[in-house]
Amino acid sequence: MKFAYRFSNLYGAVYRQGNLSFSKDGNNVISPIGNRVSVFDLKNNSSETLPFSTVKNITCVGLSPDGGLAIVVDEDGAAQIISLITRAVLQHFHFHKPVSSIRFSPDGRKLVVTKENVALLYHAPGKHREYNALVLDKTYYGPYDETTCIDWTTDSKCFAVGSKDMSTWVFGAERWANLIYYSLGGHKDLVVGCFFEKESLDLYTVSQDGALCVWESDTEPSGLVLTKKLWRSPVRKSSSVSSRHFFNKEGEFNNLTCASFHKDTHILVTGFASGVFHLHELPEFNLIHSLSISDQRISSVVMNCSGDWIGFGCSGMGQLLVWEWQSESYVFKQQGHFNNMASLAYSPDGQYIVTGGDDGKVKVWNTNSGLCFVTFTEHTSSITHVTFTSSGFVIVSASLDGTVRAYDLHRYRNFRTFTSPRPVQFSSLAVDFSGELVSAGAQDSFEIFIWSMQTGRLLEVLAGHAGPVSSLCFSPVQSILASASWDKTVRIWDMIDSWQTKETLPLPADGLAVSYRPDGQELAVATLDGEISFWVPQDATQTGSIAGRHDLVMGRKESEKITAKQSAKGKSFTALCYSADGASILAGGQSRFVCIYNVKEQILMKKFEVSCNLSFDAMEEFLDRRKMTEFGSLALVDEGAGDGDGVQLSLPGVRKGDMSSRHFKPEIRVSSLRFSPTGRSWAATTTEGLLVYSLDGSMIFDPYDLDLDVTPASVRRQLRLKEWTSAIVLAFRLNEHALTQEVLETVPHKEIPVVCGSLPDVYVEKLLFFLAGCLEKSAHLQFYLSWAQNLLLLHGQKLKNRSGAILPTIQSLQKSLQRHFESLSKLCEWNIYTIRYAVALSKQRGLKRSAEQLEEGEEAETAQNEGKQEHGRVPFAGGGKRDACKETEVEQR
Structure with a gap:
C-alpha cells in the first residue's frame, strides 16, 4: 500500500473571518478559512483549497489586478506571497504587527498596507524573480487611531485611508507638489469604508453609525497642479460636505459592519450587524433594494468586476453567499458547521461524505465538487455519529437529543425516527451490512438498542455493559455486533442467535473505539491508555497491540500548569479505521497528528500533521516566555474592562462550543477518521474542518519490472507493428500515465476483445485500475467501457478469487460509472x-x-x-x- 497521501481539500467550512475577494474574471470567490485559503468556482460549482497554510488564522487577503498574485496576512502580521496560477508560495514576509487591510493599486505597481495608525506604501512584486519582492517606498502618518479601510483612485495617483478616529485621510502616492495629505472629518463613529468615484477625486465615506458623507473635489485627477488647496474644507459653509445621508431611519439603530462600492455602476452595498444589506445608487442615494440574508452579523462584502454578483461572508454562521442583485437570486450559497464536527462517513461508491456536528446538523458533501448539496436539521442537539447503509441511499444519524434518524437521499427527507422507551443520550451508532438492523449505544443507561429499518420497531435492548457504550461496529460479512464500553470490555453480540453475548474481550483500560477489518476476521480496539489492540473475534484471542501514546504528540495548553510531556500521558486514540485491503489502520485522537500503522508488523508507517495553526490551543510544546508575567501566563490574566466584552478568558470547564460573549480558543483534535472505499484518499473531521488527504495526482515514476529494453521508443515501435498486447505490457512496465493512455487509445475498437483475452493476469488488475481513473476524466466513455466490460467478462473468475485485494479497484471503477450514469x-x-x-x-x-x-x-x-x-x-x-x-x-x- 502506498502512503504518499497529501492534503487535497478542505470541506465543512467555507468562511471564517477576513475579507472576501473575487478573481479577475469575476467567476471565482477567494475565501480565507482559518489558516488556509479556498477558491470557489461559481461557473463549475466546485471548490479547491490552496496547498499552503499560514502560522495563524488569516485576517486579510490582497489580490493583484491581473489576478495572478495574492498576499495573505495572518493575525501576527506574517505574510505570504502566493501565485494563484501555480498555487505556490513565492516568498515569506513579516510586517511585525497585525495588518488591518491591504490593497493593490489599479495599475498593479504599488500596494498599501495599513497596520495600527500607519499606512505603508510598497512597490508591488514584479514578474521577475527578486531577492526582496516587497520594497517599502513611503510611510504615511496621519490617523490617531487604528486604520480600517483603503481605496485607490482609478489612475493610481492617490489613495484614501479610513480610521477609527472618525477621520479619512487622502494621501498622494507620488510626490505631488500640491497634495501631500488631506484630512476629512464629519463622522461621529469609526469609518467602515471609503471609496473614490471613477476617474475622479470625489470621495464617499461610510461610518459604523450608518452615515454616508459625499465629498466633492474642485480639481480633476489630471489637474494636480500647484494649488494651495485641493479639497474644500469641511469647516467653512461654502465648502462643507456636499451631502450627508443616513441608513438608519426613524430612530432604528443598527451597526453598519462592511461596505463595498462598484465604480462603474455607482452601486454601494452595505452590510449590517442584523444580517440586512442595502443596495444604493450613488450619488443620488436611491435605494435599489434591502434584504436580509440571516440574523447574524455580515462580516465581509465584495462585488465582482462586472457588478452583477455580490459576495457576503458571515463569520458567526460560517456562511458564504453570492447574490445576483438584478435577478434577486442566489448564485452560490454554502454554510459549514459553525461548531465542531463529530463524525463522518463515506458512501459505498465514494462519491459523497456525510458529516454530523455539534450544531445538530447533518450535511452531505460531494467529493468531486467539495460542496454541500443537502442539509438535514431535524436533530435538536449534537450529532454523535453518522453512517451510510450498504445501498448508499440512506443516511443514519444518532444524537444526544435521544433520537436516531434515517434520511432518504432520493427525496431528501427524514423517513424514520427511532427512539427508546425512556429518554437516553445516544453516543454511538452502527448499521449492519444488509441495512436492516440499526443499533445505537446509550451513554447514560449503558444499553444497546436494536431497531428494524423497515418497520421502525424496537426489536431488542441489549444489557450487560457497566459503563457508557463508546463505540459500535457490525461485522462486514455477518450479523455480529461488537461494542466497546468504558467498563473495560468489548462484547461480541450475535444478532441471529437470540441476541446473546457471544464473547467478552477484556481490555486493559476503558474502550474508546472499535473497528472490524473489511473481511471480518480481525477486530481493532483503542483504549484509554493510548494502546490499539488486535483480536480474532471468533475465538477471542489477542494477536497483538500497538503502544501509540508516544506517537500522540500533544502540545501544552496556555492555561495548563503541567508540561506537554506530562499532558500527553492522558491522551489516547478516539478514532480507528482499517484501509480497504486491511493491511493498515488509521488512528487519530486528542492530537494534531494522524498515524498510519502496519497491522502485521505493528509499526508506525507515517504520521500526518493535520494542522499547524497556532491560533488553536494545545499546539505549542513549550510556553512562550514573552507571554509570562509576574502574575503568570497572559492567558490566565483577565485584561477585560469589566463588562464582559474584553474578557479574554473562557468560562471555567468550557472546552468547546462556548456560546457566551467571552473569548474561546478551540483545542486541536481529531474526532473521526474514514478511508475512502477506493483507498485513494482518507478524510478526518478535525477542529480545522473536514480534511481530505489523497494520493498525489502528479506523475510519480514508479516502474514495474523495468529493464534496458523498456523505453518509450520501444513502446511506439510495437504500436507501429500493431503488437497491441506487447505495447500495453511495455507501457505498464514503464508506468507513465500519458504513454499508457496513448497506447490504449491507439488500439482499434474491434481488437479490444482479442487484446483483453491475451493480456497476462498480472496486468489485468493494473489495467482495471487505470481504466477507473480514465473513466473519471476522459470523454471517450464508450471506448473505455468496452475495455472494462471485456476485462471483467474474460477474467471475472480469476478476479473473483482475489476479491479482497482488488476491492479498492472495483470500487473506484464503480464510482466512475455511477457518476457518469x-x-x-x-x-x-x-x-x-x-x-x-x-x-x-x-x-x-x-x-x-x-x-x-x-x-x-x-x-x-x-x-x-x-x-x-x-x-x-x-x-x-x-x-x-x-x-x-x-x-x-x-x-x-
Whole structure:
C-alpha cells in the first residue's frame, strides 16, 4: 500500500473571518478559512483549497489586478506571497504587527498596507524573480487611531485611508507638489469604508453609525497642479460636505459592519450587524433594494468586476453567499458547521461524505465538487455519529437529543425516527451490512438498542455493559455486533442467535473505539491508555497491540500548569479505521497528528500533521516566555474592562462550543477518521474542518519490472507493428500515465476483445485500475467501457478469487460509472423534454405556416381571376420583360 497521501481539500467550512475577494474574471470567490485559503468556482460549482497554510488564522487577503498574485496576512502580521496560477508560495514576509487591510493599486505597481495608525506604501512584486519582492517606498502618518479601510483612485495617483478616529485621510502616492495629505472629518463613529468615484477625486465615506458623507473635489485627477488647496474644507459653509445621508431611519439603530462600492455602476452595498444589506445608487442615494440574508452579523462584502454578483461572508454562521442583485437570486450559497464536527462517513461508491456536528446538523458533501448539496436539521442537539447503509441511499444519524434518524437521499427527507422507551443520550451508532438492523449505544443507561429499518420497531435492548457504550461496529460479512464500553470490555453480540453475548474481550483500560477489518476476521480496539489492540473475534484471542501514546504528540495548553510531556500521558486514540485491503489502520485522537500503522508488523508507517495553526490551543510544546508575567501566563490574566466584552478568558470547564460573549480558543483534535472505499484518499473531521488527504495526482515514476529494453521508443515501435498486447505490457512496465493512455487509445475498437483475452493476469488488475481513473476524466466513455466490460467478462473468475485485494479497484471503477450514469441520466431527461418542446413548437409553426400558405394561395387565385378579366391574360413574374422582347421581335421581322 502506498502512503504518499497529501492534503487535497478542505470541506465543512467555507468562511471564517477576513475579507472576501473575487478573481479577475469575476467567476471565482477567494475565501480565507482559518489558516488556509479556498477558491470557489461559481461557473463549475466546485471548490479547491490552496496547498499552503499560514502560522495563524488569516485576517486579510490582497489580490493583484491581473489576478495572478495574492498576499495573505495572518493575525501576527506574517505574510505570504502566493501565485494563484501555480498555487505556490513565492516568498515569506513579516510586517511585525497585525495588518488591518491591504490593497493593490489599479495599475498593479504599488500596494498599501495599513497596520495600527500607519499606512505603508510598497512597490508591488514584479514578474521577475527578486531577492526582496516587497520594497517599502513611503510611510504615511496621519490617523490617531487604528486604520480600517483603503481605496485607490482609478489612475493610481492617490489613495484614501479610513480610521477609527472618525477621520479619512487622502494621501498622494507620488510626490505631488500640491497634495501631500488631506484630512476629512464629519463622522461621529469609526469609518467602515471609503471609496473614490471613477476617474475622479470625489470621495464617499461610510461610518459604523450608518452615515454616508459625499465629498466633492474642485480639481480633476489630471489637474494636480500647484494649488494651495485641493479639497474644500469641511469647516467653512461654502465648502462643507456636499451631502450627508443616513441608513438608519426613524430612530432604528443598527451597526453598519462592511461596505463595498462598484465604480462603474455607482452601486454601494452595505452590510449590517442584523444580517440586512442595502443596495444604493450613488450619488443620488436611491435605494435599489434591502434584504436580509440571516440574523447574524455580515462580516465581509465584495462585488465582482462586472457588478452583477455580490459576495457576503458571515463569520458567526460560517456562511458564504453570492447574490445576483438584478435577478434577486442566489448564485452560490454554502454554510459549514459553525461548531465542531463529530463524525463522518463515506458512501459505498465514494462519491459523497456525510458529516454530523455539534450544531445538530447533518450535511452531505460531494467529493468531486467539495460542496454541500443537502442539509438535514431535524436533530435538536449534537450529532454523535453518522453512517451510510450498504445501498448508499440512506443516511443514519444518532444524537444526544435521544433520537436516531434515517434520511432518504432520493427525496431528501427524514423517513424514520427511532427512539427508546425512556429518554437516553445516544453516543454511538452502527448499521449492519444488509441495512436492516440499526443499533445505537446509550451513554447514560449503558444499553444497546436494536431497531428494524423497515418497520421502525424496537426489536431488542441489549444489557450487560457497566459503563457508557463508546463505540459500535457490525461485522462486514455477518450479523455480529461488537461494542466497546468504558467498563473495560468489548462484547461480541450475535444478532441471529437470540441476541446473546457471544464473547467478552477484556481490555486493559476503558474502550474508546472499535473497528472490524473489511473481511471480518480481525477486530481493532483503542483504549484509554493510548494502546490499539488486535483480536480474532471468533475465538477471542489477542494477536497483538500497538503502544501509540508516544506517537500522540500533544502540545501544552496556555492555561495548563503541567508540561506537554506530562499532558500527553492522558491522551489516547478516539478514532480507528482499517484501509480497504486491511493491511493498515488509521488512528487519530486528542492530537494534531494522524498515524498510519502496519497491522502485521505493528509499526508506525507515517504520521500526518493535520494542522499547524497556532491560533488553536494545545499546539505549542513549550510556553512562550514573552507571554509570562509576574502574575503568570497572559492567558490566565483577565485584561477585560469589566463588562464582559474584553474578557479574554473562557468560562471555567468550557472546552468547546462556548456560546457566551467571552473569548474561546478551540483545542486541536481529531474526532473521526474514514478511508475512502477506493483507498485513494482518507478524510478526518478535525477542529480545522473536514480534511481530505489523497494520493498525489502528479506523475510519480514508479516502474514495474523495468529493464534496458523498456523505453518509450520501444513502446511506439510495437504500436507501429500493431503488437497491441506487447505495447500495453511495455507501457505498464514503464508506468507513465500519458504513454499508457496513448497506447490504449491507439488500439482499434474491434481488437479490444482479442487484446483483453491475451493480456497476462498480472496486468489485468493494473489495467482495471487505470481504466477507473480514465473513466473519471476522459470523454471517450464508450471506448473505455468496452475495455472494462471485456476485462471483467474474460477474467471475472480469476478476479473473483482475489476479491479482497482488488476491492479498492472495483470500487473506484464503480464510482466512475455511477457518476457518469447520474450525469447522463439527467442529460437524457433534459434532452427528452427539450425534444418534446421542439417537436410541439415545430408542429405549431407547421400548422401556422400551412394556414398562411393556404391564405396566400387563395389571394393569388383571386388576383389571377381579376387579371384575366382586365387584360385577358394571366400575369406572371417577369411578364413585362417578356412582352417587351416580343415587341422587339415583331419590329425586327
